[in-house]
Amino acid sequence: MYSIRSQPDTINRSTKEIDYILEANDQPLIAVEHSMTESYESQTKHEQETYRFLNQINEKVRGQIPGDRYFTVNLPDNLISQLSHRQRRSFVNELSDWIIKTAPNLTRSNKRSLTAKYMDGRVHLQCKWNFPKLNGTLTLSLWIPEKLGKRRVIRIRRLLKTKLLKLLKYRFNRYCTALAIEDNDISISDSLSVEETIRKMCRISLIEKVAGKAYSKESHGAKVADSNQITSDGGLSSFSAS
Numbered sequence: 001m002y003s004i005r006s007q008p009d010t011i012n013r014s015t016k017e018i019d020y021i022l023e024a025n026d027q028p029l030i031a032v033e034h035s036m037t038e039s040y041e042s043q044t045k046h047e048q049e050t051y052r053f054l055n056q057i058n059e060k061v062r063g064q065i066p067g068d069r070y071f072t073v074n075l076p077d078n079l080i081s082q083l084s085h086r087q088r089r090s091f092v093n094e095l096s097d098w099i100i101k102t103a104p105n106l107t108r109s110n111k112r113s114l115t116a117k118y119m120d121g122r123v124h125l126q127c128k129w130n131f132p133k134l135n136g137t138l139t140l141s142l143w144i145p146e147k148l149g150k151r152r153v154i155r156i157r158r159l160l161k162t163k164l165l166k167l168l169k170y171r172f173n174r175y176c177t178a179l180a181i182e183d184n185d186i187s188i189s190d191s192l193s194v195e196e197t198i199r200k201m202c203r204i205s206l207i208e209k210v211a212g213k214a215y216s217k218e219s220h221g222a223k224v225a226d227s228n229q230i231t232s233d234g235g236l237s238s239f240s241a242s
Contacts (some may be wrong), residue, residue: 002030020168021175031170033163036182037194040151041158042081050075051139053092058138060096065103072126073099074141078185079121091118099125099138149193156181156197 002024008017012192020032038044053075065071078135083091098116106114113126126141128134145151159181183194 002027005029016166018170028174028176029046031167031175031177032180033167033178034180034182035159035163038155039148040145041155043155046080048078053080054138054140056092057096057099060092061099061103061138062136064100067140069108069130070128070134070136071099071103071106071138072128072141073138074124076121076123076145079118079123081097082119082121089235094118095123098123101129147224152193153197156194157201160198160201 003020005023007020009019011017017032020029020034022030022032054073057073095116095118102114102116102125106125108127108129113124116123116125124141128139137222160179163179167179169176181194181198
């Protein structure tokens with residue numbers, strides 16, 4: 001059984017290092033890098049900012065919207081990202097006023113949503129069901145960006161480039177290497193799509209594409225990773241190069 005021999009990332013803070021080196025009796029050392037992927041660029045940042053806005057708006061509308069039902073609000077990325085720090089307070093105040101005026105017009109039997117335009121983005125408000133723990137509040141509705149598949153590819157490509165570069169020096173020093181990619185997005189992600197995206201990218205020469213001229217196969221005699229070395233377990237996909 002393998003155990004942690006060291007954690008280079010915590011020892012060397014001056015350069016970008018891998019997370020773990022694993023060891024076991026009479027077994028080769030394994031250099032491991034772990035990362036979590038997103039469905040699109042800056043997804044985590046967008047969701048954190050959105051929930052921050054949602055909490056501020058809920059404080060403003062509490063007790064001023066119908067208490068026998070709850071509502072969902074959609075705050076798209078293209079709206080959130082364009083707000084300056086000065087504009088954010090105005091956005092919360094204006095949107096809260098609009099929700100207070102609009103919410104009474106939405107009922108559980110009415111499936112329509114109402115839309116307000118703010119700058120270049122649109123906010124959607126919809127009435128949901130009667131749920132005592134949520135009644136009288138706003139929740140966040142699912143925002144799915146356009147061209148999600150293409151945006152996922154771009155995000156995973158950047159992740160692979162960054163993380164594989166960290167593993168290359170260990171690969172060239174005869175370590176076994178492993179890249180574990182955790183799909184932490186349970187809302188709009190599809191673990192099969194994530195795995196297939198990684199597989200497609202690993203069918204090309206990763207050493208050449210990622211490392212470029214600095215690490216050519218002619219210079220180092222390194223093997224190119226095989227896409228068949230990718231495995232998946234639930235939300236965790238791992239790319240390993242032995």
